Amino acid sequence: MKKIGKYIVVLLVIAIFGGTFAYLYKRSKPKEKLYQELVAEKGTIVKSTVLTGKIQPRDEVNIKPQISGIVAELYKEAGQSVKQGEIIAKLKVIPDMSQLSSAQSRVRLAEVNLEQAKTNYKREKELWDKSLVSADEFEKVQQALSQAQEEYSAAKESLEIVRDGVSSSNASGSSTLVRSTISGLILDVPVKVGNSVTMSNTFNDGTTIATVANMDDLIFDGNIDETEVGRISLGLPVTITVGALQDVTLDATLEYIAPKATESNGTNLFEIKASVTVPKGVNIRSGYSANAEIVLDKAEDVVTLQESAIQWEGDSTYVFVQGPAGYERKDVVTGLSDGVSIEIKSGISAGDKVRGSEIISKKK
Numbered sequence: 164m165k166k167i168g169k170y171i172v173v174l175l176v177i178a179i180f181g182g183t184f185a186y187l188y189k190r191s192k193p194k195e196k197l198y199q200e201l202v203a204e205k206g207t208i209v210k211s212t213v214l215t216g217k218i219q220p221r222d223e224v225n226i227k228p229q230i231s232g233i234v235a236e237l238y239k240e241a242g243q244s245v246k247q248g249e250i251i252a253k254l255k256v257i258p259d260m261s262q263l264s265s266a267q268s269r270v271r272l273a274e275v276n277l278e279q280a281k282t283n284y285k286r287e288k289e290l291w292d293k294s295l296v297s298a299d300e301f302e303k304v305q306q307a308l309s310q311a312q313e314e315y316s317a318a319k320e321s322l323e324i325v326r327d328g329v330s331s332s333n334a335s336g337s338s339t340l341v342r343s344t345i346s347g348l349i350l351d352v353p354v355k356v357g358n359s360v361t362m363s364n365t366f367n368d369g370t371t372i373a374t375v376a377n378m379d380d381l382i383f384d385g386n387i388d389e390t391e392v393g394r395i396s397l398g399l400p401v402t403i404t405v406g407a408l409q410d411v412t413l414d415a416t417l418e419y420i421a422p423k424a425t426e427s428n429g430t431n432l433f434e435i436k437a438s439v440t441v442p443k444g445v446n447i448r449s450g451y452s453a454n455a456e457i458v459l460d461k462a463e464d465v466v467t468l469q470e471s472a473i474q475w476e477g478d479s480t481y482v483f484v485q486g487p488a489g490y491e492r493k494d495v496v497t498g499l500s501d502g503v504s505i506e507i508k509s510g511i512s513a514g515d516k517v518r519g520s521e522i523i524s525k526k527k
Contacts (some may be wrong), residue, residue, distance in 0.1 A: 170284050170384055171222050173184065174525070176317070183216075183374070185374035190498060194324075197521065198490075198518045198519055198521055199506065199518075199519030199520055199521075200485070200516055200517075200518070200519065201468060201472050201516070201518070201519040202514065202515070202516055202517070202518045203466050203467070203468045203507060203511050203512065203515045203516075204463075204466070204467055204468075204513055204514075205464060205465070205466060205467070205513045206465070206467040207461065207463045207464065207467075208461070208462040208465060208467055208498070208499045208500065208501050208504060208505070208506045209411070209460075209461050209501055210459045210460040210461070210499055210501055211456050211457060211458055211459055211501070212387065212388075212391050212456070212457055213454050213455070213456050214383060214384055214385040214386065214387055214435070214452075214454065214455045214456075214457070215452070215454055215455075215456060216384050216386065216452075216453060216454075217383070217384055217385070217388075217450055217451065217453060218381055218382075218383055218447055218448075218449070218450070218451040218453050219381065219384055219449050219450060219511040220347075220376035220377055220378055220380060220382075220437060220449055221347070221377070221380045221381065221382050221438075221450070222345065222347075222376060222377050222380065222383055223350070223374060223375075223376040224344055224345050224347075224374070224375050224376070225345055225371040225373075225374055226341060226342075226371065226372045226373045226374070226375060227362065227363050227370065227371060227372060228253060228254055228341050228360050228361075228362050228369065228370065228372060228481070229341075229358065229361045229362055230256060230362050231256075231257070231359075231361045231362050232254040232255050232256065232257055232339065232358050232359070233254065233256040233257060233357065233358070233361060234252055234253075234254060234255075234355065234357060234358045234359060234372075235252075235253045235254060235339075235354055235356065236252060236253040236356065237251070237252050237352065237354075237355070238250055238251060238252060238253070238305040238469050239267065239351055239352065239373065240253045240349065240351065241291060241349050241350060241351050241352050242348070243348075243377060244346075244347070244348055244349070245260055245343045245347065245348075245349055246343065246346045247249060247345055247346045248342050248343065248345065249342060249343050250340050250341065251342065251343055251352075251372060251373050251374070252256045252340075252341040252343050252347075252354075252372050253339055253340055253341070254339045254340075254341065254360065255339070255508060256339060266318070266321050266322040267322060267418075268317075269321065269322070270318040270321075270322050272318075273311070273314045273315040273317075273318040273319075274315060276311045276314065276315075277311040277312060277314075277315045279428075280304075280307050280308040280310075280311035280312075280430060280494050281308060281311075283304050283307065283308070283327065284304050284305065284307075284308045286298065286340045287301055287304040288293055288301075288459060290480065291378050293412035295399055296398055296451075300393075302424025309460055314498055316442070317465050339497075341358075341372045343375050344350050345375055345377065347375045347376050347377040348375070348377075348378045349373050349374070349375055350374045350375065350449055351373065351374040352372070352373045352374075352515070353371055353372075353374075354370065354371075354372055354374075354388075355526050357403060358370075360372065362429055376449060377447070378447070379441075380438075381438075381439040381447060382417055382418075382436050382437060382438055382439060383401065383403055383436065383437045383439055383453060383455050384435075384436055385434070385455055386427070386433065386434055386435065387420075387432065387433050387435050387457075388430065388431075388432060388433075389424060389430075389431040389432070389433065389480065391459065392420065392433045394459045394460070395417065395420065395435075395457055395459065396417075396420075396447045397417055397418060397420065398416060398418075399416070399417045399418060399457055399458070400415070400458070401414075401416065401417055401455050401456065401457050401487065402414065402415070402455070402456045403415050403417040403437070403439060403454070403455050403456075404453060404454050404456075405447070405451050405453045406454075407448075407449075407451055407452070408445070408447075408451075408454070408459060411445060412442060413439050413441060413442075413445075413447075414439075414440045415437035415438060415439045415440065415455065416437055416438050417435060417436075417437045417457065418436055418437060419434075419435060419437075420433060420434075420435050421433045421434040421435070435450065435455075437455060438498070441499065444452070460499055461499075462498060462499045462506045464509040465499075465506045465507070465508075466505060466506070466508075466511065466513050467499070467504045467505065467507065468482070468504065468505060468507050468511070468517060469503065469504055469505075469519060470500055470502070470503060470504060470505040470521045471519055471520045472517045472518065472520070473497065473505060479494055480494070480495055480496070480497055481493060481494045481495060481510075482495055482510070482511065482517050482518070483517065483518035484511055484515050484516065484518075485515075485517070485518070486514040490518045492512055493510050493511060494510055495507050495508075495509065495510030496508040496509045497511060
């Protein structure tokens with residue numbers, strides 16, 4: 164029994180050493196590298212840049228009052244259409260007390276002068292009828308009466324303007340009525356009935372009653388980096404995608420490139436604008452965030468390959484092409500790249516199988 168136990172121990176020791184040796188031998192063997200197999204194909208390479216910006220109307224106008232006062236009535240609200248000259252709001256004038264007092268005094272004085280002129284005219288008319296005064300004297304009295312009547316009318320209109328902001332003879336052109344200066348869509352009405360508003364002057368920009376824009380004429384406004392601005396030109400087609408509208412793309416045309424850069428976080432950016440064509444049935448709101456794709460270069464019907472297969476050695480580029488004896492190195496001349504695929508100008512042909520990047524490691 165003792166001998167059998169010894170044999171068992173020896174066999175266990177031999178098994179342990181054998182297993183360890185086999186494991187170490189297996190670990191020491193070189194690994195076989197497997198690579199992705201790529202195929203060169205005919206296709207189109209498009210080099211483009213994507214910009215962020217906003218969709219906004221070309222013409223956006225702030226409607227301001229011609230006088231200062233209080234908003235008495237609002238006839239329109241945001242989202243409604245308005246025509247040029249259409250009334251948006253009505254104001255109530257708060258008159259200046261010194262101007263009001265002066266206007267009232269002028270009316271009283273004009274009224275006294277008019278009554279005196281009427282009395283003089285009546286007296287001269289009676290004498291004229293009896294041929295007791297000359298025509299020249301009677302005409303002077305007539306003229307004085309006409310002047311007194313005109314002065315009284317002017318004084319009354321002046322009082323109405325100071326007190327009410329409008330005269331009875333010019334009610335249609337009242338400055339208390341705030342009218343739209345363009346036709347379009349009302350984007351915002353930032354005031355409410357009862358708010359005080361001021362007219363614009365040298366020291367005050369004035370209160371905005373409403374913001375109106377023509378939503379049939381939209382532009383994309385964005386910025387492009389200085390490294391790419393030299394590769395674009397006016398008239399280039401632009402593809403617009405709006406984040407708020409899924410599966411909707413808009414066609415646009417580049418119409419403006421800023422001649423001067425603005426600095427943002429250490430980067431020089433140039434403003435660009437593109438006129439946007441909106442299809443029927445698509446509702447675009449002012450201020451939508453959007454992306455604009457501009458094609459910088461294009462190579463059509465060329466041999467293309469995934470850029471990950473390209474190897475660099477100094478100034479030369481090469482790939483490994485599958486041959487009878489395995490993958491063989493071939494120098495290639497590359498062209499345009501879109502960051503994923505690259506144009507192959509020479510070195511390989513469409514249909515050639517090329518070694519790509521390593522995908523897995525496997526022991527032999």
